[in-house]
Amino acid sequence: xxxxxxxxxxxxxxxxxxxxxxxxxxxxxxxxxxxxxxxxxxxxxxxxxxxxxxxxxxxxxxxxxxxxxxxxxxxxxxx
Numbered sequence: 195x196x197x198x199x200x201x202x203x204x205x206x207x208x209x210x211x212x213x214x215x216x217x218x219x220x221x222x223x224x225x226x227x228x229x230x231x232x233x234x235x236x237x238x239x240x241x242x243x244x245x246x247x248x249x250x251x252x253x254x255x256x257x258x259x260x261x262x263x264x265x266x267x268x269x270x271x272x273x
Contacts, residue, residue, distance in 0.1 A: 203227060212236050227251050 201221040209215050216232040229249040234242050249257050267273055 209234075229254065229257075 202218050203221055204219040205216065207214060207216045212235065214234045216230075216234070218230045218232070220228050220230050222228055228251060230246060231249070232244055232246045234244045237243050
């Protein structure tokens with residue numbers, strides 16, 4: 195079985211004692227970047243429930259634009 199190699203280029207995280215978010219810029223085997231966003235919820239001591247989404251480089255601009263539009267509408271009370 196082939197091992198998947200991942201290379202973390204940059205990382206940020208935030209959260210509280212029960213919920214953590216990790217935003218990682220990763221490099222794929224083909225040397226192209228992708229964004230991996232993971233949410234980790236503490237269920238019991240030592241047990242976590244994790245969810246991850248992956249955005250490929252071609253979708254970065256659309257993702258940033260969508261988040262900016264939502265936050266802009268929210269900040270101006272247009273929601």
